[in-house]
Amino acid sequence: MPAPARGAATLHDVAREAGVSLATASRVLNGSTRKVAESYRVRVQAAADLLGYTPNLSAQATARGTTAVIALMVADIADAATGRLVAGVARAADEAGLVLTVAVTAHDPEREIRVVRALRGQRPRGLIVEAAPADGPDASTLTAELEALSGTGGRVVVIGREVADVPAVATDDRAGASALGEELAGLGYREAVVIAADRDIPAFEARATGFREGFERAGGRIVEVRRTGVSRDAGYDAARALLEAGLAPGTLIFVVRDAVAIGVMSALRDAGRAVGADIAVAGFDDIPSAADAAAPLTTVRVPLEELGRRAVQAVLEPDGPGEPALAVEVVVRASTPGRR
Amino acid sequence: MPAPARGAATLHDVAREAGVSLATASRVLNGSTRKVAESYRVRVQAAADLLGYTPNLSAQATARGTTAVIALMVADIADAATGRLVAGVARAADEAGLVLTVAVTAHDPEREIRVVRALRGQRPRGLIVEAAPADGPDASTLTAELEALSGTGGRVVVIGREVADVPAVATDDRAGASALGEELAGLGYREAVVIAADRDIPAFEARATGFREGFERAGGRIVEVRRTGVSRDAGYDAARALLEAGLAPGTLIFVVRDAVAIGVMSALRDAGRAVGADIAVAGFDDIPSAADAAAPLTTVRVPLEELGRRAVQAVLEPDGPGEPALAVEVVVRASTPGRR
DNA sequence: TTGTAAGCGTTATCAA
């Protein structure tokens, strides 16, 4: 039956209740190096329990000059791939005893800037940025804003690419896409359409490039590259357009994101085309719904949770080993049956 | 080119730079009621811009005695339904100028308690709780912890049910499920299996109950109620078990969550059964992947973003209108074709 | 209208 107190017990209250000084109370409840007599120790602890004391993090932060906050900025938190990433970040943050604050930008460059500025007010220990197009008119403003955050002592870590000399944590998308291309060519596919992103996002570019390399190396040919948005609906629309232009049976469609690939498959299904038997589709990410889609989707599994975990690690130990890009793994499913 | 400063410019720096007092600087940059001479105003603003000043939120919080933080506790942030909810909360929080902190509990009662306690340290303006089983040995401890948080001035809002006399914001799941049951009976289904949750989560219970009411009222019959976990895999396994026990063609399976329903459909597909034509499946939530699953899933659309938005509203204006439960909407798709 | 100064809840330095 804790907290009979009104309006949050303060350290002062605890000290008075225990009959010790503020300093002593602080030492037993929060201070690191223990050097308080056992008798005092228990008295203070008892008082704290009785009053339901919880340190005021804001006050601790202003006094200590450092917070226990880690911030994360994402484009769309309802996105499945993002969800997996956030889960990894959240878990690692929790394990490190940090509070996680999340901000979403909705792919809006102006919001990105606004958000970083707002987050800066928190003086976070670090900021993990997921949504960062490589270029565009606002890119330099964003970079400046990120530097300002660094200036307050927060480590900025960008997922998937280097911003200026901001450290990055990444997956080996190019190698994974290449392996996928090779494997699918080995399965008998000869012609492929690539659906890439209409934004300059390095990870997506690496996937398109890697796929081309692997597929061509193994004897395949890219017949078209189409650029679309990164949503499920964008994929649906792109597939409709492809269908209208005529899509030969046996064609393979490689999509740089599962979310988009799933839209593609649904469009094919709605048009009466059999995904797999007729048109093959492959994606990238291995989001949870990939295996349950119109056809179980062949894709490349990205260890997003681990990526998130590494990002917080990079924030916490900036001079860490500087791990290499995380390996990804090709997962062949029914959406790309063998054609031999 | 902002922030030439080292280690974060402070209000003090700005005041000195502008040649005014701390108080004046505070007034123009943060204070509410404007009463600073225009000339000073511009000088201070200029100094702030020059130095790249951003108020230290922690310091503001300790001085003001109130924070600009809203906290959210969820069971699984990678879950699709949760993602939609979080998106709504995030947007509303942003609009209200609040920072959002997120904590995940992984359905672990002990973690729930730990998390609330940790969050309490932040003295958030409010806490939105998504993951709250109605009962269990730890329920009262959780309640006590939530009350402790209230004691520090934070408003606790629970999604989907009332905890003690904590206000709740909810959707009308029972009515929605009932409408779904009726509609499906109207489509010609006569026998249904219900896959419910193995936890005592009010929303899921309401869905099971509502469905039974509607389905039976319209002449249907529930032949079995099976309880499982709330994940996709739990659904997959449940369907396997159902198949082993024998599943008559024409049977309808109602699942209280889309995520689980999608697992069910995949299990049916993997077993060579045609979802829709052979076995019908219906879910609840309308998560993004529902329309793209093994068969487009009939479900009940829950306005989760709006729910999240309302939750922050409830935090901000505790004596608000006390809105009624949000309406939900039946969405019939191919997984439950008419059987006339 | 502006500035001085007393807090806000903690931490940390420095005597005792």
Add this chain to the structure above:
DNA sequence: TTGATAACGCTTACAA
């Protein structure tokens, strides 16, 4: 080991 007390960065009476 313990306890005053000066910070921490900011807000806000209260004076000037």
